[in-house]
Amino acid sequence: MARVIEAPPLEEDEMQRIYEWIDDVPLSRPKRNITRDFADGCMMAEVVKHHYPKLVELHNYPQAHSIQQKLNNWNTLNVKVFRKIGFQIARTDIDKIINCEPEAVEKVLHLVQEKLEEFKERKSDEPSPPQADRLQGLAKPKGQPQVEVRVQPNNAIREKEQVINELRETIEIMESKIAKLEQLVKLKDSKIQILTNKLTAAGLS
Incomplete structure (x- = not known):
């Protein structure tokens, strides 16, 4: 089960690196005030999708003005996205972001950045799945009919x-x-x- 993690405080240089990291992401809305820009969770979803497109479906995160809809977006991120990466954002941090508390967004962005890097390392360490075509069409000795070897994949189970x-x-x-x-x-x-x-x-x- 994914662990709920509270975002730790940041040093000034860490804060600056977060701003630089976000500047490299093509967001759908111009950044005016990061505290308010990320309050509804939509831009956070875009950040994760930029790095892992298959993890995020942006239609699940409508732009929101009400506290309830903002909370719904963050809860969806926790359940559908962050849990797959291996963690979940603490409710206290979500409340701070929704209420536009200073530095709350930057702390969570730093946490997400770290977890995305860890997720990338885990994915790179996973062995590549065997190729089915390597086991197909194996040759038989001359004079015998060639038998096609079919690999039963686990796709149905997955x-x-x-x-x-x-x-x-x-x-x-x-x-x-x-x-x-x-x-x-x-x-x-x-x-x-x-x-x-x-x-x-x-x-x-």
């Missing part, structure tokens, strides 16, 4: 596992959204009760 993982991710995202909606309903019920009490008190007086 596809099923991928479908299962995607369904789990979707369930986690939906559970998160349901929990937030339940909180909103409770908050509205509380406000309604307060207004009802005030109206009752006013009527009695």
Whole structure:
């Protein structure tokens, strides 16, 4: 299971390297204020997609103005992207970014940069899969018919596992959204009760 990590504080030179790293990424929106630019998670999704296009589907991250939609984008990043890389961003850091706290974005960007580099090293260390065509068409001795050797790939199993993982991710995202909606309903019920009490008190007086 991916570990939830809080972004550590940065030195000034580390901060500068983050700005240089981001400058190399072609973003869909011009950078004006990095604290606000990254608040909804969309640009973070673009940064990861620039390095690993297959990990990110940008349509999952609509530009957002409400706190709830921004939180949804970051939760989706955590579940669908960062967990595959091997970590997840702490909720406290997400809240700081959404609320545009100074240096919150830079700290998380530095964490993401480190994890992307670690992910790249792990991928480069993985052995390349055997080529099926090397085992096909093996020659038989003269006078005997040539037999085609077929390799039964594990693609079907991998596809099923991928479908299962995607369904789990979707369930986690939906559970998160349901929990937030339940909180909103409770908050509205509380406000309604307060207004009802005030109206009752006013009527009695």
